[in-house]
Amino acid sequence: MTIQWFPGHMAKAKREVEEKLKLVDFVMELVDARTPMSSQNPMLQNVLQQKPKMIVMMKKDLADSKMTAKWLTYFKDRGISAIAIDVKDNADIKRVVQSAKEFGQAMTEKLKAKGINPRPPRAMIIGIPNVGKSTLINRLANKKIAQIGDKPGVTNKQQWIKVKNEFELLDTPGILWPKFEDERVGYRLAAIGTIKDQLLPMDDVVAFVIQYLQDYYPEQLEERYGIDRDMEDMWEIFVSIGKQRGALESGGNVNFDKVADLFIRDLRIGKLGNLTLETPPDIE
Secondary structure, three states, X not given: OOEEOOOHHHHHHHHHHHHHHHHOOEEEEEEEOOOOOOOXXXXXXXXXXXXXXXXXXXXXXXXXXHHHHHHHHHHHHOOOEEEEOOOXXXXXXXXXXXXXXXXXXXXXXXXXXXXXXXXXXXXXXXXXXXXXXXXXXXXXXXXXXXXXXXXXXXXXXXXXXXXXXXXXXXXXXXXXXXXXXXXXXXXHHHHHOOOOHHHOOHHHHHHHHHHHHHHHXXXXXXXXXXXXXXXXOHHHHHHHHHHHHOOEOOOOOEOHHHHHHHHHHHHHOOOOOOOOOOOHHHHO
């Protein structure tokens, strides 16, 4: 199944990214540490090859730390600079600034060699909706500049932000791509809240995640819901969760929509523990 959609404002944002790329020295691409590859925008990768790129894996506090380490190794082995951060951690924010300084150093040296007084490096920050871009910008600038929201698509225009006196950052709206050829990518992004919940059947998303957790995190699934890894009938699994958590409707029947809602809420706020929803072998 191909999941297809493309709001007009995202098409416009893509054009603006292409136009403004010539104004920056490097790109800072934010991805979700729980889906480090699925949360990269394939539509922009060819465009971004024109510039050096650093990947910032956001929300590492919600991801599986062992799997995050594997992903960092995966990127390093392919010559891609990547760091993982918790935006609430001051030390991690300093690491972002230091990494950006190092990326801008080459540009500074070129200007000095030409006898030109160097300016602060300029970076473009991009990322899919709801990856935490606005929160990171506000932390880097140490004041509220970008609007923050817990729903996709809050940022809707580009703006320049000065980060201390170290570099300048060009903010861009969160951009998705026209369609997900692999439905698993759509399910992963829906699970972490990148796609608006109305766009996909959430019970299908939950069924996908439960099957993944049975393979990779069976203990956490059993601890939270009493679901055994050997339970294969998804109808029985939904009924079991619904009865345990009181997701019932009149007559005592389990309401599957309520089950899906509470499961997704538990997943997104970390009630199921630290999880990563894809591994490097999954991608390869």
